[in-house]
């Protein structure tokens with residue numbers, strides 16, 4: 001079996017595929033290395049052979065996790081690394097190594113699935129947008145705070161914005177003006193994300209008219225997906241790119 005990991009700033013997304021057919025065996029989201037090991041240990045008939053992973057964490061943190069995986073499961077681990085060009089996509093950063101690897105893999109996955117120009121939007125801790133032309137040229141992108149960061153900033157830099165997770169979830173069932181703090185904040189931040197999406201769409205149209213695909217991924221993808229009905233919500237877009245960047249022979 002193959003273990004795939006997407007180590008973001010907040011969560012580790014994991015999944016286990018069968019070695020031969022690549023069929024999904026199990027998957028999950030965890031908030032620590034230890035929780036990952038526990039989730040995997042609890043699986044029935046787990047027999048991991050290999051692991052491929054992408055991380056936007058520090059080298060030290062990533063190496064710690066790799067060491068842990070090798071000790072626990074005695075597997076080989078392959079890490080996605082930066083590239084100037086891969087699978088027809090050309091990295092557009094001045095310094096290609098500085099582009100976040102999760103963005104790079106989502107771009108590889110998006111361009112592969114679209115077979116043409118695409119806009120890739122990722123809603124995680126940070127929100128990112130990346131533009132890839134029909135020739136596979138990465139035009140660049142944008143980074144801004146995602147929902148968890150916007151919430152956190154308001155909660156920590158004001159005296160009177162305090163509320164719990166359940167209230168936050170309930171507040172997001174509508175976007176009418178809030179009549180209490182939790183509604184006002186949650187809906188306000190959600191509208192910022194939705195406005196961001198519309199701006200990115202406008203920019204993509206100015207480049208490519210109607211000839212492009214939109215991909216939406218990341219843990220908070222559902223907060224914005226209805227703004228772009230034609231978009232493809234692909235929660236595992238980073239994994240699509242990871243398999244392309246790290247083929248396991």
Ligand SMILES: Nc1ncnc2c1ncn2[C@@H]1O[C@H](COP(=O)(O)OP(=O)(O)O)[C@@H](O)[C@H]1O
Nearest residue numbers: 008009010011029123124125126148218219220
């Ligand atoms: N099962 C889940 N576990 C944790 N967070 C989730 C889950 N489903 C959706 N989310 C949302 O995903 C967001 C984090 O997105 P994610 O793409 O995992 O971020 P990152 O890659 O930066 O770690 C959180 O704000 C949370 O609201």
Ligand SMILES: CC(C)(COP(=O)(O)O)[C@@H](O)C(=O)NCCC(=O)O
Nearest residue numbers: 008009056098099100124125126143
């Ligand atoms: C932009 C990001 C913080 C997004 O991370 P995420 O929200 O997925 O955890 C990550 O891709 C990153 O650290 N990038 C390096 C900086 C850059 O892409 O320019």
Ligand SMILES: [K+]
Nearest residue numbers: 008102122124
């Ligand atoms: K991510």
